Amino acid sequence: MAVTAAPAQAASCNLTTGPYQRQVEKFLGRPVDGVQSAADCQATKAFQAKHGITPTVGYAGIVTWRTMNTMLEQKAAGKTPNKAGKCPVNKGRIACVDLTRQLSWIQDGATLKYGPVPVRTGKDGTETRTGARKIYHRNINHWSSIYRVWMPYSQFFDGGQAFHSVTKSMWNPPGSGGCVNMTPADAKAYWNLLKNGDDVFVYGRKPGT
Known part of the structure; x- marks a missing residue:
């Protein structure tokens, strides 16, 4: 039986709802329901990987939201x-x-x-x-x-x-x-x-x- 990459990929994504879930979902253009999904996790993980945020596991924690909030403040400066x-x-x-x-x-x-x-x-x-x-x-x-x-x-x-x-x-x-x-x-x-x-x-x- 062939071994697929899906289990390993899923294991590397934290499916726990983070303290900044809603804010991160809104920033990423995801449905804002305040509940971590596999798609939310992958989108968050991609953002973390792009900017070197570790651990890169898709969790909506303080460092990820702080980074996003800084980006929003920078954009608002115009x-x-x-x-x-x-x-x-x-x-x-x-x-x-x-x-x-x-x-x-x-x-x-x-x-x-x-x-x-x-x-x-x-x-x-x-x-x-x-x-x-x-x-x-x-x-x-x-x-x-x-x-x-x-x-x-x-x-x-x-x-x-x-x-x-x-x-x-x-x-x-x-x-x-x-x-x-x-x-x-x-x-x-x-x-x-x-x-x-x-x-x-x-x-x-x-x-x-």
Whole structure:
């Protein structure tokens, strides 16, 4: 008798109803009934796999919903990320980083110049530090002797913390070692728009830290 993959696939999916079941179902466009189904589980599992959320078993837990909620807040920001006025508009060109929404953008006064774009900031224990900073060193292909990885388009603004590109998802938990991770395209755009001495302002608090 041939052995099919179905039992193994089913075994890898958690069919328990999670605490954020309804929210996750709504986000994924699934029927919102608050009860885990095999289809709900597979859809959730696919989302988790795409963004490196572990365990990747389709359970609607806090980390999965936190990631989805951050995405919703980012979408809601639209083209007015500084609507609340939390990033200074009296500095000229400045790179803003909102840890709460995991968003960054460049503005000149009150004029948006680039973004907002999703970013991946420091995890619990290695948080991206808040406050007013300035870019003090740039290296287009920096090698990290601490983490032993390349950090393309690095622009350092606070004691080793920098904007730089990574190839993983911006929503991959738990976060970075303190740097502001960006997609290669966004990190390159920041490289072209900023220079040494430009202002950086980091505020808020990353969910889960």
